[in-house]
Amino acid sequence: MKSVIALSAFLSLTWAQDLCAQYSYYSANGYYFNNNAWGQSSGSGNQCTHVDLLLNPGVAWHSEWNWSGGNTQVKSFPYSGRELPTKKLVSNIGSIPTKAEWRYLGNNIRADIAYDLFTAADPNHDPSSGDYELMVWLGLKGDIRPIGSSTGNVNVGGRTWDLWIGYNGPMKVFSFVAPSEIAVFESDIKLFYNHVTNTQGFPASQQYLTTFQFGTEPFTGSSARFDVWYWYGNVN
Numbered sequence: 149m150k151s152v153i154a155l156s157a158f159l160s161l162t163w164a165q166d167l168c169a170q171y172s173y174y175s176a177n178g179y180y181f182n183n184n185a186w187g188q189s190s191g192s193g194n195q196c197t198h199v200d201l202l203l204n205p206g207v208a209w210h211s212e213w214n215w216s217g218g219n220t221q222v223k224s225f226p227y228s229g230r231e232l233p234t235k236k237l238v239s240n241i242g243s244i245p246t247k248a249e250w251r252y253l254g255n256n257i258r259a260d261i262a263y264d265l266f267t268a269a270d271p272n273h274d275p276s277s278g279d280y281e282l283m284v285w286l287g288l289k290g291d292i293r294p295i296g297s298s299t300g301n302v303n304v305g306g307r308t309w310d311l312w313i314g315y316n317g318p319m320k321v322f323s324f325v326a327p328s329e330i331a332v333f334e335s336d337i338k339l340f341y342n343h344v345t346n347t348q349g350f351p352a353s354q355q356y357l358t359t360f361q362f363g364t365e366p367f368t369g370s371s372a373r374f375d376v377w378y379w380y381g382n383v384n
């Protein structure tokens with residue numbers, strides 16, 4: 149038994165990756181990770197993201213950060229993403245099963261915990277944006293809010309969400325916000341696309357899914373630690 153434990157410890161250490169530069173990146177097993185401190189210049193601070201485990205299927209990782217200043221500005225979006233080698237039209241996607249288990253520690257945390265998916269008419273659109281962004285906020289810390297304004301409560305996948313709609317430049321953003329934190333989430337993100345297709349005129353037959361990511365958007369806080377004990381995602 150001793151040798152089995154030693155071997156698994158060795159494998160975990162082999163896989164662990166420390167991503168501390170602004171856009172440090174790692175990919176393996178059909179998943180990718182990015183420290184992605186894209187908004188760091190709107191304040192000051194530091195952030196490191198650590199890939200902890202590659203599971204079969206799924207991943208585990210965590211991110212540690214301190215950010216101050218620029219209170220209304222997002223500093224980063226450390227995430228795990230699912231590689232999408234073949235881009236599919238949303239109307240041709242059967243399901244987007246996913247599971248997420250997370251925890252936040254730290255002081256005065258102002259951040260969201262969210263899925264982030266981009267779609268575009270051009271399947272080769274720059275993956276850092278799209279024609280449409282769909283977010284599913286499993287939690288929010290502090291006084292932060294999504295882009296746009298609330299359109300009221302909707303029911304998707306057996307849960308109530310507050311649906312916010314707005315624009316980030318030319319990109320239309322749908323944000324489904326959980327009324328209280330969901331620390332263990334298992335659902336089908338395609339149901340959210342069905343909702344915006346049926347009620348908001350989302351053109352599912354003209355939009356390719358280009359990114360499928362889960363992470364956190366820190367605004368400010370200190371000694372923060374965001375643990376993703378488990379994340380799995382797939383596109384069928």
Ligand SMILES: *[C@@H]1O[C@H](CO)[C@@H](O)[C@H](O)[C@H]1NC(C)=O
Pocket residue numbers: 194195196212213214370371372
């Ligand atoms: C955040 O600040 C705390 C307290 O100064 C420090 O111990 C920690 O290493 C910092 N974390 C990062 C990621 O810079």
